[in-house]
Amino acid sequence: MVESGRPYVWQMMKEAVEALGSPTTNVAVRNWILRKYPGTNRSTIQTQIIYSTVNHPSRVHAPDLRKPMIAKRDSDCLFRTGRGQLELYDPARHGTWAIVEMESGKLTVQQVDEDGQPAGGTAEEGGHTEAREGTDAFAMETHLRDYLAANLNKIEEGLDLYVDDDGNAGVEYVTPVGRIDILATDRNGDFLVVELKASRGADAACGQLLRYKGWVRQHLADGKKVRGIIIANRISDRIRYAVGEVEDVELMEYTLDVTLKRVEPNEPG
DSSP states (O other): OOTTSOOOHHHHHHHHHHHHOSSEEHHHHHHHHHHHSTTOOHHHHHHHHHHHBTTOGGGGGSGGGSSOEESOSTTOOEEEEETTEEEEOOHHHHOEEEEEEOTTSOEEEEEEOTTSOEEEEEEOTTSOEEETTOTTSOSSHHHHHHHHHHOGGGTOTTOEEOBOTTOOBSEEEEETTEEEEEEEEOTTSOEEEEEEEEEEEOTHHHHHHHHHHHHHHHHTOTTOOEEEEEEEEEEOHHHHHHHTTSSSEEEEEOOOOOOOOOOOOOOOO
């Protein structure tokens, strides 16, 4: 709290989004704050929205953000879903975001993995992301996850999403040791744990996968086999060596392919 007894502006913004519900808009947040905390500077609200939005490309201009750093401050509480649209930031859903220094020395906003390495997404005007390694990669892990969850046969024929007794489906499946990207069962009823990396698979993914496999084996499998797959746009040599030392873990690389077909216009009637 500030000396006047009023919350900091970022706290006002978080309170506003919680009250309005996610997703909401910059304008709605600003108006909510002005109603509840009259006298708050409108320009300050707009500026703080940018600085507290972890994937906003302009946040690098904040005086205290002009250096490489992972978005984990209390004030890093918003996520941009589109131009003028936002919601509360949830690293489990949105991924980890950071300010990264490029080889040119320029600062940019990017999605990173657990090692702080670029994970495939860069912030751009409009709240969209693009793949860093070319147009054959998904922009964010969430995009890859949602596609594969709806097309499990792309991974292996006969897979079904796991659904527990409480009706929780195996997409971003919550466990005490982390969220499993995709948890499925095969045609034999055995479990498959899928760990995704939108761009280049870091060797940390192997540790994540083994942690999830161990938890599933102890708490869900009931004697069933538990396998794992790491899927990435590029599998690095580091992860190849890591996986070479463990059993029941496969590696897969994906590519995107867009096919266009010409459509003839309707003839004038």
